[in-house]
Amino acid sequence: MFKKLLIANRGEIAVRIARTCRDLGISTVAVYEVGDMGALHVRLADEAFMLTSAQGYRDPRELLAVAQRSGADVIHPGYGLVSEDVGFEQACEAAGITPIGPGSGPLAQVRDRVEAITRVGAAGLPTTQPSSRSFAPEDGAALLAEADQLGYPLVVKSCAGGRGRGTAIARTADDLLAVVRRSSAQAQAAYRDGQIYLEAAILPSRYIEVPILGDVFGNVIHMGDRDGSIQRNTRKVVTEAPAPGLSSSDREAIWQSALTIARLFALRGACTIEFVVDSTGRHFFTEVKPRIQVEHLVTEMISRIDVVREQIRIAAGLPLERSQDQVYLEGHAIFCRVNAEDPWHGYLPSPGRIGSFQLPGGPNVRVDTYAYAGAEVPVRYDSLLAKLVVWGATREETIQRTQRALQEIRIGGIQTNLSLIRLIIAHAEFVSGSYTTEFSRVRLLDALPLPPAERLRDLAAIAALAFLQHTQTVHPAIPQAYTSGWHRESRRLPD
Amino acid sequence: MFKKLLIANRGEIAVRIARTCRDLGISTVAVYEVGDMGALHVRLADEAFMLTSAQGYRDPRELLAVAQRSGADVIHPGYGLVSEDVGFEQACEAAGITPIGPGSGPLAQVRDRVEAITRVGAAGLPTTQPSSRSFAPEDGAALLAEADQLGYPLVVKSCAGGRGRGTAIARTADDLLAVVRRSSAQAQAAYRDGQIYLEAAILPSRYIEVPILGDVFGNVIHMGDRDGSIQRNTRKVVTEAPAPGLSSSDREAIWQSALTIARLFALRGACTIEFVVDSTGRHFFTEVKPRIQVEHLVTEMISRIDVVREQIRIAAGLPLERSQDQVYLEGHAIFCRVNAEDPWHGYLPSPGRIGSFQLPGGPNVRVDTYAYAGAEVPVRYDSLLAKLVVWGATREETIQRTQRALQEIRIGGIQTNLSLIRLIIAHAEFVSGSYTTEFSRVRLLDALPLPPAERLRDLAAIAALAFLQHTQTVHPAIPQAYTSGWHRESRRLPD
Amino acid sequence: MSRLLITIAGHEFEVELIASPDSDGFIGVRVNGELLRIALPLERTLDTIEWAIVESHPYVLRIDHDLRWIESAYGRHRLQIRDLDVAVVRPASGDGRVKAPIPGLIARVLVEVGQRVAAGQPILILEAMKMQNELVAPRDGQVTTVNIRPGQSVLLNELLVEIG
């Protein structure tokens, strides 16, 4: 087993990796850009080095240099940043430091998404239909020609991809170039790569993911499936496992396809094979995510497998601990991605200092976060603030508990998408499990249900009192008990 | 099923009950003394009523009146307060409101601890040896005479008991009356009842608890066992399940005794049958806790049973959902009771405003608490602040993860026993699983291990800098990135 | 005593403060003629008010620091507050000045000085937190000033564009 692991990431996933390393007794090295100096992922590591080059977390050379300087024998890149950087993975391998990932060979193969679809199709498996190549946003004429061949609607996808940014639908030729320009710009902002490709859209459809684990001995297992159809602002905000509404034969078929694809690319570690499923239940391969994903939490809850632990064990050359029949999938889990953003104002990111921070508790509720009351949400990085996941014996129980947990979370000082998530989980299409990727078109914020008249009256009264208190007209006297904790002391005389 | 449940408690357990009610779709009524006005248990309820009588949470009449006024059809008393008040349970029953508990008949029988032991002994089961009756602290001569008959060492126990307060060991006749006086005073403070009784002590021994569920049809199941031997300041601070170091035959025997005793008293709902186990593995019944306990969390983790949910279902007259073979006990769990107290200063309670509040996360870690950053720990109530529980596939994995979780928790503004708990979990006797109730004599705070020389040097340097900063001699400049989140902006020009 | 007209989610309520706090910390108000007792924590700023109790109903709250909305278990509702005693309506927010809502980098500028714009029309793209964010015109009008150029980084509340 490894002695020292360098965490080449920040925020929630860096914290998550540090936790599993401590559970395994592996010491950790954190890296930080100057703005992350006191961040939780730094505090939870055994050593920490500041990154000083201009590229910071994205600089493969400095990350490798820190690994060598600190004597780390393994690097976990998390997701995003350098996690899909083939050159980085190669450089690690060359330096004799194990990179946690699918291997630089498989990584290169699945990173080229058009090529990956072609190869899966050649192996006789159903795939979505991609454009013949990738494009820059300037390739207007060529794009339009290719789009005509594929037919509308089309999905415009970022080549650098991952984390949902840069994916958008063009429903007609009139939309296409504008959608491409916006996707490309989003991808440029997120990944520093503006190349895009096209895919014939299947509408309505569900976006189904099959997480797998593969070891160096060629053993591959899947950990069930997830539904990632619910997106807002091009990002998956709610994911559940198992995917609702798949027949058991369709489910079995998608699992088998995923295992075949994993073997085809000789994937190692934790990867996700992603499919589009049409309204008849047929599945079409679309891409491989060659790393841990934000949504893996939902898989951890139904399988009780610690995916980070498995990644580390596999990278250490150990065989999988479980055969496929030893993967026990139990109950249902719902995952919510809590972002520091304002859905009421065009999803504008909301950095700043967190004021109140109250998390849900009780049985079968888990929150992973780098945040706490008083923490700064920095402006430089992704808006992912916390990952909430809830488990239940049945889907119905899980929905009820998720609603409860969402009522309990309170994050102040910044804006979050919690109120949006509450609307999603309470929405009839979500509750029935009948949603598709077209759910992103439901305008949740426009038609809010009104509370009962008495409650609206109460809220009006509260607002009035808050206003008066704020404008100094009135000060609610705080009962003495509030401040001294020692009210009506005469009660306490010995009986 | 019930429509509306009154929570006749406060703090963590009231929050815990509210959570399960929301999961089940049962609406809740909270009660609060004026000092708890904004407390979390009030906020999480659907309705809330202030208690105005002098006895507050301990006033059966006002609690029942609120239940009737709000239309509640069931009352959950939690633990402590009115949870073992036979009169309250009878009054609820008379008023047609279901009290969650073992039933007023069984409650009366197990509340008289000396009588309960006698009855269990008469049924042919092994018991500890109690004094023939209970005593007031003034009964000096009678006490000494009875003690001589039982033989030293002796355990002095509160008749009102529960929650560990008022239990203490008298090792010689010289100690006895002082120990009795102190126990009685503690019991008086905690339960308003200073009566005590004696029990022949078995030393060294382990304190083993078997949590059971019983329904109105006479079905009884157990949920494994727990070890509650580790106490500080007369309270169980660390509990684990399953109990380490029980042979499988001894474990099976203790489970069977627990089931027999539960049937003997016709116990309903969630109760715990408690035993003293000697160094040869023989068990002796000592008492029944006729309610949910703080430590039930550890049982929930290894069984995935929501005990509060089962309590409610049983009270509603539903049969148990599981037979004994359907209770799957998996892995290991360790529970830590985090108190607002200062173990370095005689366990002095530490009320006040919580400053920083950072909880552990990641897989298999759960914290139940009423607290959050900015919350008040009131001076009027028990010092229980948070319940931490950690699960792992093996005991070793669980210990490692518990240590990790304990490093992650940070609670500022008040004193807590976290540093004491860290010392317990890291102690060789705990790690080996060989501890007994005599562990309470280990003076953990006296002989602290020193950190490596370099780390001590670093801490000295930090202390120096903190002192200088505090005395205004020096202000560490906060790099611009800290405040603006927008450092070295030239980096961000398009590549 | 103070009288306010509260418009919440399009519904109007006249709220009158009628009593100072009693010994339990409850304040009496009259809402559309109906008497209610309310408890509220004393907080320095509106957005730190976490809860309230109205009669026997507890509320978990988030209140906008500018009182434009209130959020509870029932969702988020728009607010408008008018002080009936001073007979002044609080000014509608938003003139023609577009300021940076977060620090960031100007990715693109979509308008020029002199150009006519409609309310809601995108006028520039601000890159921050790895996202491209469209800022839109707060009202119809003519662009009078453009203070920034692409590639420039801007601070919070920096004036970017003015619409006359």
Place this chain on the structure above:
Amino acid sequence: MSRLLITIAGHEFEVELIASPDSDGFIGVRVNGELLRIALPLERTLDTIEWAIVESHPYVLRIDHDLRWIESAYGRHRLQIRDLDVAVVRPASGDGRVKAPIPGLIARVLVEVGQRVAAGQPILILEAMKMQNELVAPRDGQVTTVNIRPGQSVLLNELLVEIG
């Protein structure tokens, strides 16, 4: 520049501040002659300092508001700080006055005026948070004042007993 003598867990370190913060926020200090770079958050009070980084070692901290101890992953260690420049030892805490460390109810008073007591001897029982808490004599001496009687409730820091 400042020089301090730090005694931590019985070990002495001479710490000298040698440089103001660099652009990354690290401060240079010399500890027993050895140069170290330290980063510390700027906090108003000592007990809100949550972390520090010394060279490449991060620390999660709790520091007593009176700097009597520092707690980290390595446990809790006693501190003593002496400013070598002003040559004044910080006074050892604790005179003969016994104040209420928390608000509570006096359950019993175990001493009388004029009585001789030894350091560590229980002098009264304070009931708070459902617990009986023994308060002990801070030093040897004679009881000069007893300000309280059983059954009386006391506020935080109220003077209870004086030992002369």
